[in-house]
Amino acid sequence: MTETNASLADLLRPVKHVLLDFDGPVCSVFAGFPASDVAKSLQEELEALGWKAPAENPVETDPLALLRQVAERRPDLVSPADRQLTLLETAAVQTGRPNLGGEAVLRACAESGRAVSIVSNNATAAIESYLTAHDLTRYVTRTIGRTPGDPSSMKPSPRLLLAAMGGGEAWDFIFVGDAARDVEAGLAAGIGTIGYANKPGKRERLEAAGALVVVDSMKSIAIVLSDRA
Numbered sequence: 001m002t003e004t005n006a007s008l009a010d011l012l013r014p015v016k017h018v019l020l021d022f023d024g025p026v027c028s029v030f031a032g033f034p035a036s037d038v039a040k041s042l043q044e045e046l047e048a049l050g051w052k053a054p055a056e057n058p059v060e061t062d063p064l065a066l067l068r069q070v071a072e073r074r075p076d077l078v079s080p081a082d083r084q085l086t087l088l089e090t091a092a093v094q095t096g097r098p099n100l101g102g103e104a105v106l107r108a109c110a111e112s113g114r115a116v117s118i119v120s121n122n123a124t125a126a127i128e129s130y131l132t133a134h135d136l137t138r139y140v141t142r143t144i145g146r147t148p149g150d151p152s153s154m155k156p157s158p159r160l161l162l163a164a165m166g167g168g169e170a171w172d173f174i175f176v177g178d179a180a181r182d183v184e185a186g187l188a189a190g191i192g193t194i195g196y197a198n199k200p201g202k203r204e205r206l207e208a209a210g211a212l213v214v215v216d217s218m219k220s221i222a223i224v225l226s227d228r229a
Contacts, residue, residue, distance in 0.1 A: 007212075007213050008194075008213055008215070008220065008221065008224045009224050009227070011174065011192065011194070011212055011213055012174065012221070012224055012225060014171055014172070015114060015172065015173065015174045016114055016115065016172040016173075017114060017115045017116070017117065017141075017164075017165075017168065017172055017173050017174075018105070018109050018114055018115070018116050018117075018173075018174055018176065018225075019116075019117050019118075019119045019161060019164050019165075019173055019174065019175040019176070019191075020102070020105065020106075020116060020117070020118050020119065020175075020176050021118075021119065021120055021175075021176060021177035021178060021179075021182050021196075022118050022119075022120035022122050022127050022130075022145075023120065023121075023122055023178075024099070024177070024178035024179070024196060024198055025099060025102045025105070025176050025177065025178060025196050025218055026098075026099055026102040026103070026106075026118065026130075026136075027093070027096040027097060027098050027099050027102065027130060027134075028096055028097040028099065029089065029092050029093055029096045029122060029126070029130075030092050030096070031095065031096055031097035032092070032094070032095020032096065032097070033088075033091060033092035033094075033095055035061060035062060035063055036061040038063045038085075038088045038089070038092060039060050039061050039062060039063040039065075039066050040059075041088055042063050042066055042067075042081065042084055042085055042088060043060065043066060045080075045081075045084045046070065046077060046080075046081055046084075049077055049080060050074075050077075051070065051074060051077055054069070054073065057069070063085055063088065063089075064085075064121055064122075064151075064154065066081075067081055067082060067085055067151045068151045068154070070151075071151040071152065078149055078150075078151065079148075079149045082123075082146075082148055082149050082151070083148075085123065086123035086125055086126060086148075089122055089123050089125075089126035090123070090125055090126040090129050092126070093126050093127075093129055093130040093133075094129075094133070096130055098134060099218055100219075101217050101218030101219035101220075101221075101222060102218045103134070103136065104218065104219055104222035105176070105218050105221050105222045105225065106136055106139035106140065107139060107222070108221075108222040108223075108225035108226045109139065109225060110138075110139050111225075111226065112225050112226070114225070115141040116139055116140050116141055117140065117141055117142040117143070117144060117164040118131075118140055118142075118143045118144065118145075119144045119160045119161055119164045119175070120144070120145050120146075120160075121145070121146050121154040121155055121160075122145050122146070123145045123146065123148075124143055124144065124145030124146075125145075126145070127143050127145055128143050131143070142164060144160050144163055144164050145160075146160070147159070147160075155177075155179075155181045155182055155184070155185035156180075156181040156182075156184035156185045156188065157185060157188070158185050158186075158188035158189035158190075160185070161175060161185055161186065161188075161189040161191065162189050165189065165191070170189075170190045170191045173191045173192075174191065174192055174193070174194060175189075175191055175192070175193045175194070176193070176194045176196055176218075176221065177193060177194075177195065177196065178195070178196040178197070178198055178202065178206075179202075179205075179206075180205050180206065180208070180209040182195075183195060183206060183209035183210050183211045184209055184210075187210055192212045193210070193211050193212060194211060194212065194213050194214070194215060194221065195207070195209075195211030195213070195214040195215070196214075196215055196218060197214050197215070197216050198216075203216070
């Protein structure tokens with residue numbers, strides 16, 4: 001299903017709580033400190049602790065994928081890897097690029113009486129650092145990042161979403177994410193997902209994963225919310 005104001009309105013009308021992914025819908029975390037550089041820095045720190053990259057993938061450019069890799073191959077290094085990645089993510093958000101449409105969604109939720117939680121594979125400390133720096137904390141009810149030292153908590157696992165729901169009724173929630181794993185997590189948690197296709201090719205992947213609606217701009221969601229959907 002593609003983006004239409006009618007379908008968005010129908011989907012958002014009963015929603016009381018909007019769950020937002022962070023990297024993409026709210027900001028581009030690695031705009032100023034590229035993810036590949038973050039992964040390289042993390043790998044260098046890990047090598048000092050005895051980590052050896054697998055021969056089949058010696059250069060990992062996704063820091064979250066690298067964290068998963070460490071969990072699979074060297075569980076003893078997961079905690080220091082997660083701590084170091086948290087520091088690197090917190091540095092990255094200082095030069096992260098805001099998504100003005102995402103910020104508009106936060107304000108529209110507040111104006112329409114809906115709660116917002118940020119639910120992300122990024123570290124909670126990094127997310128909260130960004131929200132504070134951009135004066136957005138007042139719009140967010142709860143921030144839920146990956147469980148420290150436990151990469152298995154990350155989406156597509158539904159664990160973070162279920163924590164954000166807190167036992168609430170599924171129809172009160174909607175999740176907005178920009179990756180297939182977000183949609184998969186939403187399905188596993190029993191809630192609908194709006195896909196945010198911010199790059200070429202994402203629309204098809206999000207639709208294939210099962211997103212109820214796919215939008216090309218977060219402003220589309222903010223406009224519908226502002227109309228008191």
